[in-house]
Amino acid sequence: MSAPLIVIGNGMAAAKFCEELANQGLGRYSVAVIGAEPHLAYNRVLLSSLLAGEVTAGDIELRNRDWWQARGVTLIYGRPALSIDTERNRVNLADGSSLGFSKLVLATGSHPIRLPIPGMELPGVMTFRERADVDALLAAAKPGTRAIVIGGGLLGLEAATGVAAAGARTTVIHLMDRLMERQLDPRAGALLKQAVEARGIEVLLGASTAAIEGQESAEGRRVAGLRLSDGRLLPADLVIVACGVRPNADLARAAGLDCNRGVMVDDGLATSHADIHAIGECAEHRGQVYGLVEPAYDHARVLARCLAGRAAAYEGSITATNLKVSGVHVFSAGDFTGGAGTQDIVLSDPGIGLYRRLILRQDGQGTRLIGAVLFGDTADGLFYLDLIRSGRDIGAQRADLAFGPTFMTDFDTAEAA
Numbered sequence: 001m002s003a004p005l006i007v008i009g010n011g012m013a014a015a016k017f018c019e020e021l022a023n024q025g026l027g028r029y030s031v032a033v034i035g036a037e038p039h040l041a042y043n044r045v046l047l048s049s050l051l052a053g054e055v056t057a058g059d060i061e062l063r064n065r066d067w068w069q070a071r072g073v074t075l076i077y078g079r080p081a082l083s084i085d086t087e088r089n090r091v092n093l094a095d096g097s098s099l100g101f102s103k104l105v106l107a108t109g110s111h112p113i114r115l116p117i118p119g120m121e122l123p124g125v126m127t128f129r130e131r132a133d134v135d136a137l138l139a140a141a142k143p144g145t146r147a148i149v150i151g152g153g154l155l156g157l158e159a160a161t162g163v164a165a166a167g168a169r170t171t172v173i174h175l176m177d178r179l180m181e182r183q184l185d186p187r188a189g190a191l192l193k194q195a196v197e198a199r200g201i202e203v204l205l206g207a208s209t210a211a212i213e214g215q216e217s218a219e220g221r222r223v224a225g226l227r228l229s230d231g232r233l234l235p236a237d238l239v240i241v242a243c244g245v246r247p248n249a250d251l252a253r254a255a256g257l258d259c260n261r262g263v264m265v266d267d268g269l270a271t272s273h274a275d276i277h278a279i280g281e282c283a284e285h286r287g288q289v290y291g292l293v294e295p296a297y298d299h300a301r302v303l304a305r306c307l308a309g310r311a312a313a314y315e316g317s318i319t320a321t322n323l324k325v326s327g328v329h330v331f332s333a334g335d336f337t338g339g340a341g342t343q344d345i346v347l348s349d350p351g352i353g354l355y356r357r358l359i360l361r362q363d364g365q366g367t368r369l370i371g372a373v374l375f376g377d378t379a380d381g382l383f384y385l386d387l388i389r390s391g392r393d394i395g396a397q398r399a400d401l402a403f404g405p406t407f408m409t410d411f412d413t414a415e416a417a
Contacts, residue, residue, distance in 0.1 A: 002030040005307070006091055006099055008081045008251065009107030010035025012044060012293055013280030015062045017105060017300035022071040025308030031073045032099060034091065038078030039131055040065065045293060045323065051134050051162030084255040086273050103307060106252055106263055106271070106278040110245035110291065115150065119212030124223030125239045128159040140238050143167030148226050148236040150209055151243035152179040154325065157196065159242045161326045164201050171202040171234060173209060173226065175243075183321045183332045187348075188355055188375045195328040195353070204228075212239055247282045247289055262289045267313040269303040279303055285314060292319055318389050322381045328353070331381035334371035334388040335359065342370065347402040352376065356402055358384065366393030369401070380404035 005021075007014045010033050018031060035041070039061075046060040068075055076093070083092045084104065092098045112127040114120055126136055141147055141163040149160040152174025164170040172179075178189030179196070193203050208229040215224040226234045247262035258264045258272035262284030269277045269285075279299035281291055290296065295317035305312035320333035338344060338359055347356040359371035368391050372384040383405050387394060394401060400408040 002027060003102040004100055005029035005031050005103045005105070006101040007031065007033045007105045007107055008091065009033075009105075009109055009280070009282075010037065010039075010041050010075070010077050011107060011109050011280070012041065012062065013109070013296040013300055014105075014107040015041040016297045017107065017279060017304055018068070018071060018073055019063075020301050020304030021307060024304045024310065026071065028308060029103065031071075033068075033073055033075050033077075034079065034081050034093070034099075035075070035077035036080035037130060037132070040068075040075070040077070042131065044129075047128070047131070047134055048158030048162045050131070051128075051137055051159070052165035057131065081251060084251055084276070086255050086257075086276070089275060102275065104276045105303065106276065106282055107280045107296075108248040108251060108282045110281040111248050111250075112155075112241065113244045113246055114241055115209060115243065117209060117211050119214060119223070120241070122212055122214045122221065122223045123219070124214075124237060125212055125241065128155060128162075128240055128242050129245070134162075137163060137238075137240070138166060141166040141168040144169070145237045146235055147171070147238040147240065148173060148234055149240045149242055150226075151241070152176065152203065152205070153182065153242070153244065154180060154321070154323075155245070156240075156242035157192075157325050159240045160196070160201050161199070163238070163240065164199065168238065170200075171204065172196070173204050173207045173228070173234075175206070175208055177205055179203065179205075180325070180330070184330065184375070185336050185357060185373050187357070188330065188332075188373050191350075191353065191355055191375050192325065192328060192330065196326045199326055201326070212236075245281070245291060247284065249282055252276075252278065252282070260284050260287075267315065268306045269299055269314060277303055277307075286316060288316065290317060290319060292321065294320065318385070320381070320385045322378060322385075329374075329376060329378040331374040331378035331384075332372065333381070333385045334369075336371035336373045338371075345398070345402050358401060360394075360398070362395075367395035367398060368392070369394055 041062045042060045049055045080094045082094045112129045145168040147163045147168035147170045149172045210229045211227045213225045249259045249263045252263040253259045263278040280296035302312045302314040322331045343360045345358040353376040355375040357373045369387045
């Protein structure tokens with residue numbers, strides 16, 4: 001008889017794990033997936049496209065019901081997990097039911113951060129993280145609506161692009177000196193700011209939010225403006241808080257599992273309880289929490305192999321960002337901070353909006369690519385990512401490296417990949 005395995009979380013990490021487990025050990029477990037949202041698993045990366053009207057809700061579903069059924073997975077969605085009984089190996093659901101498990105996988109993702117400032121509770125202050133948020137924003141972001149987005153990272157720019165496409169007059173407030181500072185260097189960040197502003201979105205950098213202010217309306221008190229720390233008041237009908245996420249370790253912490261920022265896991269993605277594992281944005285491995293899809297997929301692949309009885313270990317991920325922000329393609333991977341012992345290769349053409357910076361490190365083992373930032377044309381991004389991950393000596397191809405694999409002589413691209 002198959003052992004009962006429960007996955008809490010019905011997002012991208014959970015779907016990938018179920019796919020990998022079906023490939024590695026179909027029939028070994030009886031799998032049930034518990035999701036708080038009343039939907040099939042969907043591609044969270046495409047929420048901004050859904051907000052902008054570029055895709056439909058059906059387009060962003062990762063798998064249809066037939067796919068889950070064919071792999072023997074029982075879906076329980078719209079019924080959140082309430083608690084974990086680690087002594088009896090049971091999950092208690094909000095509707096009063098409970099399920100036993102031999103193995104439990106936490107794939108609970110992240111919570112959007114809500115700033116500890118006055119006015120956050122006002123109607124008209126929203127977050128952008130789930131499909132329900134998209135529905136709420138579409139209802140609120142009518143043509144002429146004054147929208148302010150707090151946060152100039154990836155999530156904030158996606159939200160800003162979406163509400164602007166819906167007709168809202170949109171302003172982005174960002175505390176740092178450049179947009180997407182975790183993924184882009186200063187020059188690429190400046191180019192992105194120009195591209196965002198060219199689409200009619202105002203960008204205020206180095207701007208700190210002090211409070212969200214409200215006023216009385218026919219529907220009661222609701223948001224009316226955003227007060228900056230320098231005293232300026234920006235009128236607003238809608239404020240979207242998109243200034244980051246934190247790992248959703250609530251269930252694990254309440255169950256007594258070891259947690260720091262996220263649920264702490266070892267190289268086998270096991271928590272401090274031998275029968276409980278964690279993957280994706282909720283997991284913390286060697287002090288690192290990843291907020292990107294690819295590391296979550298790495299977790300899923302490793303854990304599926306482990307639970308299928310095969311040898312596997314997770315040793316961390318080299319993160320990469322490759323996507324379209326406000327209509328502009330951007331890519332970054334590896335260490336682009338530079339510093340002592342590194343060298344830069346820069347290819348730039350402002351006239352066509354092209355910027356490419358490659359960061360090299362030279363040592364006794366040769367010359368290696370350790371980081372890359374691409375803006376405008378990102379077609380070679382995955383090629384550079386493969387070079388970074390492989391640690392291959394590219395000294396002999398240095399002169400041609402910035403032009404990509406098509407123009408590199410005496411270079412085996414198959415070996416690089």
